[in-house]
Amino acid sequence: MSSNRFNAFSNHGVGIGLRIPHYQDIFSRKPVVDWFEIISENFMIDGGRALANLDRILEQYRVVQHGVSMYFGSVTEPDPEHLKRLKQLVRRTGTPWLSDHLCWGSVDGTYTHDLLPLPYTWEAVERTAERVRNVQDFLEIPVAVENVSSYAAFTDSQMTEWEFLNEVVERADCGILLDVNNIYVSSVNHEFNPMDYVNAIPAGRVAQIHIAGHSRYERYILDTHDHPVIDPVWQLYDRAIERCGRTPTLLEWDDHIPSFDEVHNEAKKANKFLHKYAESAAEKVAAEAAQ
Ligand SMILES: [Fe+2]
Numbered sequence: 001m002s003s004n005r006f007n008a009f010s011n012h013g014v015g016i017g018l019r020i021p022h023y024q025d026i027f028s029r030k031p032v033v034d035w036f037e038i039i040s041e042n043f044m045i046d047g048g049r050a051l052a053n054l055d056r057i058l059e060q061y062r063v064v065q066h067g068v069s070m071y072f073g074s075v076t077e078p079d080p081e082h083l084k085r086l087k088q089l090v091r092r093t094g095t096p097w098l099s100d101h102l103c104w105g106s107v108d109g110t111y112t113h114d115l116l117p118l119p120y121t122w123e124a125v126e127r128t129a130e131r132v133r134n135v136q137d138f139l140e141i142p143v144a145v146e147n148v149s150s151y152a153a154f155t156d157s158q159m160t161e162w163e164f165l166n167e168v169v170e171r172a173d174c175g176i177l178l179d180v181n182n183i184y185v186s187s188v189n190h191e192f193n194p195m196d197y198v199n200a201i202p203a204g205r206v207a208q209i210h211i212a213g214h215s216r217y218e219r220y221i222l223d224t225h226d227h228p229v230i231d232p233v234w235q236l237y238d239r240a241i242e243r244c245g246r247t248p249t250l251l252e253w254d255d256h257i258p259s260f261d262e263v264h265n266e267a268k269k270a271n272k273f274l275h276k277y278a279e280s281a282a283e284k285v286a287a288e289a290a291q
Pocket residue numbers: 146179182210252
């Protein structure tokens with residue numbers, strides 16, 4: 001896969017997460033939404049109301065799958081049955097790419113259901129990249145790994161988080177789901193400059209961007225997805241789009257979910273940044289094609 005493989009998704013625009021409290025509004029009003037992101041695990045079932053609702057969405061909208069249980073960094077191999085069901089859903093939705101997190105969360109078949117940060121070691125790079133590559137080969141669609149927010153770090157890490165991300169995606173030949181809110185949260189918790197992170201990512205591999213709000217406590221920030229996006233996160237997003245060009249963008253809002261319109265309006269603020277760089281990105285692509 002070339003590092004320009006993800007350019008194909010540049011027209012996706014701004015999506016929002018598909019959430020049950022919004023179903024009625026979506027089905028009755030059929031609002032114009034560029035695309036919906038679904039949590040794969042909510043639909044890896046045989047029939048029933050959830051799949052019927054998903055099929056109704058698919059009649060009208062583009063859907064992209066996001067997962068929360070692949071645990072690319074875990075030592076335990078993924079469950080083959082889980083992968084098979086995931087591939088069935090991939091075929092059903094026609095998702096152009098699939099994302100999950102660069103983290104670990106299971107040991108010997110016991111799942112924490114948390115997205116735990118990895119030690120940034122060469123050993124973890126090799127193992128995680130091999131896992132991502134195998135999953136990508138099995139699913140036969142591009143996979144994008146998402147940076148998680150973290151609250152603790154390993155003393156035996158051998159590189160920064162962004163160096164780790166770079167090494168994994170190069171070896172796996174996969175994409176990145178760049179979560180700029182997670183970068184901001186981790187930068188406050190671990191005291192690094194979040195712009196250093198955004199400036200270091202391989203721009204050609206960024207398939208999608210997540211934006212979100214979070215909760216600030218006295219001594220740390222928690223990635224809660226229950227607030228509007230704050231200015232420092234928009235600044236990171238601005239820089240990411242400047243570097244990556246038009247990139248499919250998704251607003252995450254998972255708790256204390258407000259009305260559909262409120263979530264949609266917050267998401268659409270991203271268009272200002274996408275339009276700002278549209279011209280220069282198009283010029284860049286044209287210039288590259290002419291070379
Ligand atoms: Fe995210």
